[in-house]
Amino acid sequence: MLDNLLKKKSNSNIKKNYFYLLLIQGTNLVLPLITFPYLVRVLGSEKYGLVMISYSLMKFFIITVDFGFNISATREVALLKDNINKLSKFFWNVTIIKLVLLVITFLILLLLTVSVDKLQLDPLIYLLSFGLVLGQSIFPTWFFQGIEKMQVITIINVIAKVFFTITIFFIVLGPKDYYYVPILNGIGFIVSGLLGFLYSLKYIKIIFPSFQDIKNNIKKTFSLFVSNIAVSLYSSTNTLILGFFIGDSIAGVYASMEKLILAIQTMYTPIYQAIFPNLSTKNKMEVKDTIAKMKIPIALSGMVISLIIFFGAETFLRIIFDDDLISSYFKVFQIIGFMAFLSSLNMLYVTLYFPAISKYKVRMKILISGGFLNLILALSFVKAFSIYGVASSAILTEFFMLLFAFYFYKRTIDDRG
Template sequence: MVDARLRTNIFALYLVQGLNYVVSFVTFPFLLVQLGSAGFGVMNFAFACIQYGVLLTDFGFNLSAVRDVAQVRDDPQAAARIFWRVTWAKVLLMVASSLILLVLTFSLDTWRTHSEVFLWSQLYIASSVLFPLWYFQGFEKLQLASGLMVFARALMLGLLLHWVNGPQDIVLAVILQAMPQILAGVVWWCSGWGIARPQWVAIQLGELRDALRASWPFFLSAISTSLYTTSTTVLLGMFAAPVQVGLFAAASKLVYIAQGLIGPLIQAMYPRIAQLAVSNKAGALALIRKALLIQGGIGLIMTLALALFVPLFTPISVALFGADFGLSRAFLALADSQLILYWFAPVILLGAVSLVFGQQTLLVFGQERYFSRVLVVAGVLNVALMCFLVPGSTEAGLRAAQSVLIVEAFIVAAFAWRARQVCRDVRRQIAQEDARIAQGEAS
């Protein structure tokens, strides 16, 4: 079921992702050098904390609303009602999360010390509401949304390179990194470029409650996921020095950049599989098998490439350009994260496989509760491991990477076990339906 439209979406997403990588390739080493390991660690600590506000604002709509829009996208009225219901719900959640984070910023000593960084980081919460990426994904037009983001990021990149000159510019770096999604949202709301703005639909309070109730399992899953992703950085910031946070953040940044190569496949295939799960179950299973082969293969390649070849870039860069060259200084800083990177790299492969078994199989076939339970256990497991391994350790960043790896392995095992059962049940349903059709034709 990989038709021309899906192939076009995937190709366009990878083209846009490549342009995004050019921006990231410049931004990441530049900020690491200009802000220093400590400043880079503070910025990433703030980003990780603010992600809780983003999670509350998103409330799982990036999964539930995408699926709902994908299944009704041929009905403009129904799609518009979903859009406004979700948008108003996110606005209310944004206000609540911003108020909570505002109180925490001036209540917690570790936050109050860098209050400016935390306050301006809340721009990320507003950006998640202003730019409805989930709506583009439901219509399988992510290449257009990504195009807007690339345009906005490229526009901000020049300002970032020109204005950020040292650790004293950390607040400015935060603002400029949050602005691209805000700018993309303003452009879309003013122009409707890429996908037309839905017609206005009045939403009742009861519909907002229903939307929140329907998305609750997805929100629970997102919160649980944060316990072994963003919360790892938060816990590390509580238990270790900023330098250790910076080393871990540098290694994790490379891992998540590599995972971005798998992102376009996931973004393109998830709404298609969700649609097929309703109209063509056999086609959905076939696409899931292809996703496992393709995403798993790319994940393996990225894991090996990151673990084996990135450490070679340091001596090569120094030999070619000298130790004072900006990129060389970045790789010299990353050299301290090399052992962390070795432990972290397999997360790319495990993450790619878990998304196939979890998001692209369990969720589309109505296994939200099991999906959520696994992630809750995984989140608690990561917090327990972090509390046990990190405090007092001189290699706190390394222990954090080992904790994430153990948790990811658990998730893959749990998802694979249930996904195999679900696929077997779906095949049995298909066989029974085929048998009824054949019996009806024979009679």
């Protein structure tokens, strides 16, 4: 009787967290998806491409400051949520590390803007874009996800970002206004981040960790940090590579299509994030059973989406962007459209399964291999095949990673320990 009640409560929390996480992810990706078609028309392909290149660089910094806490800290909070003192000490542990990394990444950005030729052409656009890093860093999604209380911070997140997104349509009116894009988006992220952080203080005390506690947390999470940096080698570098080797306009074309794929992936991310805190407290066999039940539905839905993109690529691009340059590259969208299938399964293993059973080093091996493979392929293909070569490198990387992930998954399935 008690077990059934606890199971129903657990399922109810998962559903609620999925809904709120879906809103947050949807806000972060769908709102830009609404504004980017407008920005393509208003800014022109060159300035739009420059904004996208700066955003791609910011992804590296966001991943660096996150340090893998989106996984490790969420899991730890889920385990500590009934002990206020330990939970509070861990909260400040993570917060201190993230603030230090935030300062370090900003100093690195300053160095890049004065030493890299590409960034020296327009350093202000990159400095203004750092607001995204600041806002994303201070928003404690990992904490609320772990304690399974997403409702209030979801409302905060959505309202702040919707408001500042709407202002883009009133302020950004021509190519000369491209600086306002990172300013307005950054303010939206910073306001929601500050409000979310202040609200989190309701659930914790001020108990600072020792230096040794911080050191241990860094050591424990380091493999996840390396893994996430590797992720950026195939999720963020392609736009940068095109910007450096081909030009801002083509980088903007690729980034536009990539945003559509990321919006599709939004459907899967909240599912995995909502399940993760509860799944991470289960034993190994229960985790395996859950993954086994999810595999086929995830694969089928991903394949259907990929096929829809393949057959409707040109039509979708014309309707969404109404831009002849972007529409002329519809075959690129057909190629990267298969990421909807491949990445949905990759995420099942890499984002949910291996972290849930604490196989962080296995996850690291998969992501590092994929990251360096994409970097090598993209740099090899870009000069000869331009945007088509970079798109092909992305798909080949996702396919390789899926094979690698499934191989390690089967090994853990066979290992009964």
